[in-house]
Amino acid sequence: MSAAGAAAALRQAWTALQCGRPDEARALCEQAIATAPAGVDAWRMLAMARQQLGDAAGAEAALARAAALRPDDAAIAFEFGSVRLQRGDADGAIAPLRAAMAGLPAEPRAAFRYGTAAFVLGRFDAAVDGFAAATARDPQWVEAWNNLAAAHGRLQQYPAAIVAARAALALRPDAAGAHQALAALLSNLFDRPSLEQGLAHALRALALDPALAEAHRNAAVLLRKLGEPARAEAHARQACALAPDDADTVDTLGEQLLLNQRPADAAATYAAAIARGVDRPALRRQHGIALLQDRRAAEAVVALDDALLRQPDDQRAIAHLGLALAADGRADAALDLLGLHRHVHAVALEPPPQFADAAAFHAALADDIRRHSQQRWEPAGLAARNAFLSGDLLTDRTAAITGFERRLREAIDAFLARCRALPDAQRAGDAFLRHVPGAYRLHVWATQAAQAGYIDTHIHEDSWLSGAYYVTLPDAIADEDPAHAGWIEFGRPYAHLRGWPEHAVRTVRPRVGTLLLFPSYLFHRTLPYTGPGERISISFDLAAR
Template identity: 30%
Template sequence: MRKAAETLATAIRAGARHPDVLFNYSTACDQLGLSTEAVGAVQLAIQQDDERADLWAHFGRLLIDAGRAAEAVPALERAVALAPTSESSWYNLGIALLSTGQAASAVEALSKVIDRNAGNAAAWAALGAAQQQAGDLEASDASLQRALEIDQEILSAAHNRAVTLRLLDRSAEALDLLEGAISRGLNAPESRLLRSHLIADVGRLQEAAESYRAIVTENPSSIEAHELLARLLPQIGQADQALQAYEDALRRQPSIELYRSAVQAAWDLKQPAPLERWSKIALQQFGDSPEMRMMLGMAYGLAGDTAEALSIIEPLGAAGYAPALSPSAYYRLKSGDLQAAERHALAATEANAVDQAAWSYLTIIWRLLEDERERWLADYERLVMRVPLEPPTEFSSREDFMSAVAEELTALHHSQDHPADQSLRQGTQTRGNLFDKRSPRVRQLATSIRQAVEAGIAGLPRDPTHPFLSRTTGSTRFLGSWSVRLRSGGFHVSHIHQQGWLSSAMHIALPPEVGTPSEVAAPPGSLAFGIPEAGLGLDLPPRRVEIPRPGELVLFPSYFWHGTIPFKSRDYRLTVAFDAVPA
């Protein structure tokens, strides 16, 4: 092949410009791994004759191989326009479209291949991947299954079908499929990571932790595995080991990306010592950055040194680094300097009008200042909304529906302790996005909740100056959803939801000791609003207390401070929570 390429190159240098000569030279260069020469030769051939489908098809395939899929699309579109029956050109066009995120067009192109050759396993596999990207999961599953029926050795199809099955909430089936493919030689890093996810999904959390640990041991730069391992270990009673894998990886293979992930994990898990140490090392090794400098300040604040935290964070905000404004407000509030805290919080809301943390600080600052704007911002009587859930027609009552939902939710609680980066204490939280589950009861619950939310917010007035009321549209989109199961002594620390606009507590099942009126201002298990987080050191009573009732939503702006009162019981307190934004 090299001799042929050299002969053709000699002819081309001598002036040969026939498209066949250039095409053959391009083909030879391609086989020799000379991609630049291959592309250049076929481009020259197209200049001589731009009506040849084979030249355009070859050009498009070379561009795909070179990682230039966006450029390949028009070349392959030209190829299929000139030769509409070319199976390989339609296939390569589908691959190029899929690579550039044009899933619907990729499905159309790949379907043309299947129409011409229903036995083309590679086309079925690519079609299934395109359908997955387009969100048509049932069709994706069917296509990928067909690909594997034709040729079970297309291991990438096994991986992709496992992904689809997981999205369809069929993780046990996905795990069996993936492990079979791994036994036949599938060893891609993404497949090993997917296997770890699936093991966790089916409730084998200890095994999942070991699987994540094995991945980061072999590949210290696997950031996703690090992040999941660090947050999983506290839930299986191994909180003391949560950051050890980061420690080992940073010693073996340091990078700024890994340091960013590590310091975020240390912050989320409230570990000031590694947060301080890693921030300092990152600043030394990778240069000064406002992001890492702020994390150093946060480390001092987490350790209780408010003055040192402010000495680092405040100058960042003054220099124009907007993410430092909310933390500056927090630490000024903690130090008792309400005027400075207000100034920082207002600046944060001007930089980012949906900064829920900044608005939450203003609810407290204005309360302490006895400023009438507190009532405007945190109108607990109007903006904390109770909405009863309407059960599906197949249930005779709300109580029957809640009982059925409780049974399914309980089966989803696999861990033994709470996530260290969440608000609950003495309880467990489900993994992933609850409303993505395909179980009938959870889907019915999500539908009923959506209807209740839209009913609850329907009467809200518009106020263009208000951080909550200015965003009402009448409909919402769920960002995240989860279930919490608290045992005796359990509660939620007071917190806010930074990513949401509207948040909720949906009570599914309550112990007999919870949910009954009491002479106590905040009965056990009740939901309390307006108490700032304990770290601020402010002894303020709640502004509003809601006694939970099964089958009722409590809706509120995501920047409202809220938590629950501990309870004692032999039974569990089971809830569903979610964040939503305007649709």
């Protein structure tokens, strides 16, 4: 076949494709390629024919040849990345789709598919970039707005996620799923107006679709935070009736039963779900917690051990396994597991260089916290009592806050380096050290309290390392105080979980300019104090990225 014949074969192949004859198109493309193997268009058309025939692997191979022949062609990169993504190879798709997104600035699908590949790979920052570009290129694309909201949500960037979800809802105001998605995001907030808005959207979703189990589940979470446990349990039960084999729905009901002081019912709920095959490490952990709360410590140890074998970095499982061991009479094993006296570290931070001294730095930092744009009084569902709590401290980019962030990151990076330098055998045998992250994300917030203000007992279950830095402390916090007023206390669990020995409680006197680092699984609280002056501190969570 001559070059002219190859061109004619391609024209015939295109006609065959348009008429639904992919077998004929494939044969004609193969004839053209036999004559002109470097013909990029022939390889692209062959890929289309193979794809119509259901030969995804063959289509990918043809596009790989086209991409090799014309590596800077964004359209080919788009087709090649799309085929790989459709085959489930997000890792192989992301590079060509990134090139397609850059090279086809008016094509929303290229940006959307890049965002999709990144989301599948857990690269949520990149997913945000892709979906944001898709919405900019096609502002009417509801799915792109929904996916942008989901990517922001995975990064716990809830304000941005909520903006995207509202944009999707504006395009489809009567879509039950859009109301449900917005309710789910609002359920992550802590101020009462946002929670009430979330509940309204969950109920609107149920009015549009009464069988939407997710909306019942989110209504339960929102009502829990709003202090309506009976209504929360009712919605959780309806969610379970509609979706009995959904693990998140089972957990919502079980958690509500625990909060409603019915641990035996919660344990039975988790056990029944696991027996039905609704089996996730988190459900096994929750089953163990329910057994512990029901004072069945030995059974709780078995369940929590099993949960940790399945998910060794589960912070709640580690925390409650320590409590279960102590309640079962094995306090030494509990202390060894948790490392209460090994893993609380104090680090002095130098003031940033742009401040004359530590006093000037702390005065500026305290002022920035007092007037922070996200400062809230006693947010619903959080541990602050009679205190102000900021949202993301780093959203206000003042000189003092950015200077603190630099010093904090330096201290964290140095601590991580020391942890990684420890012998492998030492790290492997330690519940904390065996999970030292590589790349990490940081969430930072501030607390401002006067007398009687405090942070109640809690852990940080979605991170690995937590910490507290002290900006301002009242005179009532003293070295020689047997009551430890204003100090931070580690080890003591929630009041309803008994069995933790008093000698295993550790208190640390806070000091201005000192950063405390500790495992996120350690139960901790601050003790109230009486007298003038403020207690202003900054906390952080570090989670693997």
